[in-house]
Amino acid sequence: MVAKMNPDLKKERENASFDPEKITNFLYGGQESVKRKRELESLALNDPDYQHEDLNFMSREQQYETQLKKGILMVTKMKELKITSAQDQLFYTSAVLVSDVHPMSVHTRMFLPTLYGQATEQQKDKWLKLAENYTIIGTYAQTEIGHGTFVRGLETTATYDPKTQEFILNTPTLSASKWWPGGMGKTSNYVVLMAQLYIYGKSYGIHPFMLQIRSLEDHKPLPGVTVGDIGPKFGYDVMDNGFLSLNNVRIPRENMLMKYSRVEPDGTYVRPPSTKLAYGTMVQVRAGIVMFSGMNLAKAVTIATRYSCVRRQSEMKPGHPEPQVLDYVTQQYKLFPYLAAAYAFWLTGQTMMSVYTTSSSQISKGDISVLPELHALSAGLKALSSSMANVGMEECRLACGGHGYSHASGLPRLYTNATPASTAEGEHVVLMLQTARYLMKSYNQSLQGEKLAGSVAYLSGVQLVPAAGRTRNMLDLGALCDAFRHRAARIVGEAAAQLRSEMQGGKDQADAWNASSVDLTKAAMAHSQYFVVKTFAERLTDSRLDSSISAVLTRLCQLHALHGLVTNSGDFLEDGYLTGSDIRQARRHINALMAKLRPDAVALVDAFDFPDGILNSILGRYDGNVYQHLLEWAKASPLNKTDVHQSYHKYLKPFLEANRAKL
Ligand SMILES: CC/C=C\C/C=C\C/C=C\C/C=C\C/C=C\C/C=C/C(=O)SCCNC(=O)CCNC(=O)[C@H](O)C(C)(C)COP(=O)(O)OP(=O)(O)OC[C@H]1O[C@@H](n2cnc3c(N)ncnc32)[C@H](O)[C@@H]1OP(=O)(O)O
């Protein structure tokens, strides 16, 4: 029997000003792609082999086992069903895994990409097939217990022995033990080990090495290898993040991944075109995290928006029926800016991936000139998108009141599985400082008359003249982009001036950098926010957009920019670029935009096209039948298997009886 849709949600859908399908097509790159997405999702979601008890009801060990089994099934089925393109695999795996990963995820996301990106053709012949077939399962072992951020400071050593033409691998101190690599704890039999290369006593920096850590026969750690799971974490329960220490483990010379740098049999070292090419896998994943953050935020906003239309609470007017909580403007102010941000990062994520694809193809042809821009852009956008997604997902949870705290909402798991994106692949302040470093260099080049290109082109010849007194239309996307550009350019310029002044005051470069670092991260943030606002606005100039959806998407873009502007109003006011009256106007526009977006809110989240199986949230159900399913879900909780829990007999009964006896 098909359940009836909640009448409030039904009405919301009937009253929308546009057909969500049109936005879905825009978001996923066309009708054909949406069709394929739905086919693959339905294949995965209706496959009985993937069904299991709710992970939230399981111990961590059970979760690991369940997700490993599912991951294995998934890669086997994808092979059988010939689901091969990256896009198809993403559609299928998102439906199988929901908001979780599986213990071999780092194999797919980092181990394989490192082989593609860092191995020679000969090495690919040797390893790729094995890795693609899952004959070997690997992870990316870089971080150590003592150092994650400071990659140059890693202590794991790979010392070349020309006599045997082998590398001797060691983690010489406690702090050198590898710590965190996903899937290393129990699953992987191989790692790409990032280690300091030593030849004849001289250090050549960090390089990648293929290392077998477990037997292919019985999965036991190989001699010299100590490996295990690092224990429970904030989330990511299904993942066996691991530790690893190495004691004089020898590997053949051919196991150093030598696409860019080489060690010859006699120990001669051949330098790479850039030492930073060894960091390529991190850049790829950072670029992917922008979209990943947009999607996670979109899921959270979908859940909270639908639920806010189903949930009725309090009285807005005495004696009137309880309103849908989304009718409270404060609730709209909680959710709509993040709805807009989800769209912003979704679209920017697509742009970031296309910049990545173009740049990496140039790099593989030997043109490394694009590397600094790619690094700076992906670092800043990764940091901004993941931190904004964190804040937004939490705001969505809070917007669901008490039920948001329950795992039934899907929000706690979504959050704890997504939040590593802020720390992993480069902690967000650290990455912002990388972007700032590029901004400082670029800005100084522009001061010397160089013309800049790419994301920093606006720093060339920027006019920092405040334009107070001018009347502005604060809804005009061009004017909003100008405001964000001006703010970024000013803050970049001021951070550069501060850095200079610290140095003129006697500090060396490093101390001056540290003293200026709050302003530097602010500069990187302003630059990244400008890029997002500009990208969002540019995507709306797509001639394929029909007017009904262009109107609503423009409102979202305006809201995204205006909300950023109002929450950072000091930045825009500081040099008089905007006036108090502009900010007041912006606030009024936000209220008006929210009122206009209110009737379209459900259609806008429906357009993300997450089926219930992927949202995995009772509060976010498409049909809105929340309460009945909350109750059913709670009844399935292991604590409810019996009316009287065994602990009653063990502890509670004697305690009650003892108390009664004392009366
Ligand atoms: C295939 C995947 C596709 C999509 C994936 C999609 C979604 C992913 C979904 C979820 C992911 C979420 C969570 C992930 C969960 C698990 C996996 C996690 C894995 C990991 O965490 S792996 C470990 C990651 N570790 C780090 O990121 C360490 C961070 N530190 C660094 O990167 C660097 O050391 C640092 C801090 C950037 C630089 O330090 P330092 O200042 O000491 O610099 P250097 O001396 O080393 O460099 C000087 C020079 O080089 C420039 N530079 C630095 N890095 C790069 C680079 N990567 N590329 C280019 N250039 C670089 C630097 O700016 C300096 O330049 P300059 O001298 O100024 O010109």
Ligand SMILES: Cc1cc2nc3c(=O)[nH]c(=O)nc-3n(C[C@H](O)[C@H](O)[C@H](O)COP(=O)(O)OP(=O)(O)OC[C@H]3O[C@@H](n4cnc5c(N)ncnc54)[C@H](O)[C@@H]3O)c2cc1C
């Ligand atoms: C869920 C998860 C999965 C992971 N998976 C992997 C994996 O598969 N493989 C792997 O190798 N690693 C993995 N990691 C490790 C991850 O990459 C690192 O934790 C991350 O890069 C941050 O480094 P850190 O832990 O050393 O943080 P730290 O650098 O110790 O950060 C601590 C604080 O110091 C500050 N700080 C550090 N350096 C600077 C600086 N230069 N300037 C200003 N402030 C600074 C930071 O901002 C932060 O506030 C994973 C981590 C997590 C949480």
